[in-house]
Amino acid sequence: MWEHLRERYYLCGRNKKHRNMKITIITKECKTKDKNATTKANLCFRLRDKDVDLKVRSDIEVMLDYWDNDALSYRRTKKVPSDEQKKVKVLVQTIITALSEQYNSATADVAWMKNVIDKCVYPISNPAEELTTVASRMEQYITEHPMSPKSALVYKPTIKKLQRYEAYKREIEGEEGFTLYCETIRPEDYLDFREYVINEYIHYNDYPEFYEQFNLGMHPPKQMSSTQIIGIMHHLRIVGHWCIKMGFTKNRSCDAFTIPAAVQGTPFYLTIEERDKVYNENLHNKPELEVYRDLFIFQSMVGCRVGDMFSFTKDNIVGDILQYLPHKTMRKRSQTVSVPLTTKAMEILKRYDGKQEKLLPTKQVYQYNEGIRAVLRECGINRMVTILDTVTGKEVQKPICDVATSHMARRNFIGNLYKKVKDPELVSSMTGHVNGSRAFARYREIDEETKVNLVNLIN
Incomplete structure (x- = not known):
């Protein structure tokens, strides 16, 4: 080279x-x-x-x-x-x-030589202190920084990609001793890692023998969406800021590269008529689908996140009101969310009263998502919706029953309420969003009917 x-x-x-x-x-x-x-x-x-x-x-x-x-x-x-x-x-x-x-x-080896040079280029306050890798600091971050186990798991694939990237640079590109250190990582290193992440699925096919050492088995690298890539780069920036805050490094290269904003497609959700059709569908001969249907409708009636729903107990029900602290924002803003329960939500709770430790049956999220799609197909809810293909960046048409997830239940609640009251602050008070939250806009669509009603106010 x-x-x-x-x-x-x-x-x-x-x-x-x-x-x-x-x-x-x-x-x-x-x-x-x-x-x-x-x-x-x-x-x-x-x-x-x-x-x-x-x-x-x-x-x-x-x-x-x-x-x-x-x-x-x-x-x-x-x-x-x-x-x-x-x-x-x-x-x-x-x-x-x-x-x-x-x-x-x-x-003497390359690692020693690189360490000597880096210590001269980036002198640290304590000469006895060793350079630390980005991957090890990320491991330390998820261990020491307060976060839920679910949030910690999100960082694990990023750590593994970092380790595969370093090995790729050493073994395939011939950069002996290549390692990303918190004290010496540069903006161009972040960008080079991003290029690797984008193309890893191609490298996997080009160098199968190299990737055998990582035991990827049934989970080979796949082409990633822009949203996934943005998430990985945010992981690096978050850990970089944490290292600076903790005094581990003064290297601010994590701020010297741009992370584009995620492109969001047009939100889609069930109309009230479609939701009620699902609620009234006779599924007695398919009890498993009946459970998924009840979970989906209950979530559509209260607008909570799926993780919160599966954590609810009887203690969260105060009279006819659901009260809870959203887990996602609990550490930043401990504000109780109160949602009055509709008759449909109360009826669903009665069906499962005393049958399990939690308020409702719990499922693995991937099982729940598959169950929602199966329920919608069974109920004939298959209208076409426009979604954004996050890999190609192009809009595509799909039946709503093929792309529905637990998060659509949250959109069912937010989107239909917003159509009725046109007051984002009132709706967000029951969803856990901060007033004026940009994230709130992802859950609602300002449709033509809303626009017509708005301009008629000044007609």
């Missing part, structure tokens, strides 16, 4: 015990799509001795047009600030000295 570098320049670092050891400094031009940008290059260090040949690209960037390769410093120029010129010159000499003094032919 070093043969294509722009130029090579040599400087020897001597070690009394290893007189044949030599340190080579090479410039590798930085890639950029901006043709008018100043040409920059990374300084790459190569250490050679008998049976030793180590290569590491440093994070030191220099402007090639003003860089003196013989002196390993900048020529006299006003284009580069004098402080920067002095800093780079001293830094290069510091690295050469550190490598020379700490070199041991019996133990």
